[in-house]
Amino acid sequence: MREERGRGGRSGVGSGIAPHGARRSDRAVAVLRTESLVLDVVYVLGAIALFVIVGLLGRAVEKL
Known part of the structure; x- marks a missing residue:
C-alpha cells in the first residue's frame, strides 16, 4: 500500500483486517458477514x- 501525502493514512485494497488500533464499523462487519454467507451458499x-x-x-x- 502506498502512503497518502498530507494525511499519513494508507490507501489501497483492504484485506478485511482492521489496522492496529482501528475499529471496524458495524456496517463493515455486516457486509463481511453477508459476503461470507453468499460465498458459503x-x-x-x-x-x-x-x-x-x-x-x-x-x-x-453405465448405459454404454
Missing part, C-alpha cells in the same frame, strides 16, 4: 452441482 451449490454432474456421467457410462 455458492460453494455448497457448486459442490451439489458437481455431484449431480458426476452422477449423470456415471449413468451415461
Whole structure:
C-alpha cells in the first residue's frame, strides 16, 4: 500500500483486517458477514452441482 501525502493514512485494497488500533464499523462487519454467507451458499451449490454432474456421467457410462 502506498502512503497518502498530507494525511499519513494508507490507501489501497483492504484485506478485511482492521489496522492496529482501528475499529471496524458495524456496517463493515455486516457486509463481511453477508459476503461470507453468499460465498458459503455458492460453494455448497457448486459442490451439489458437481455431484449431480458426476452422477449423470456415471449413468451415461453405465448405459454404454
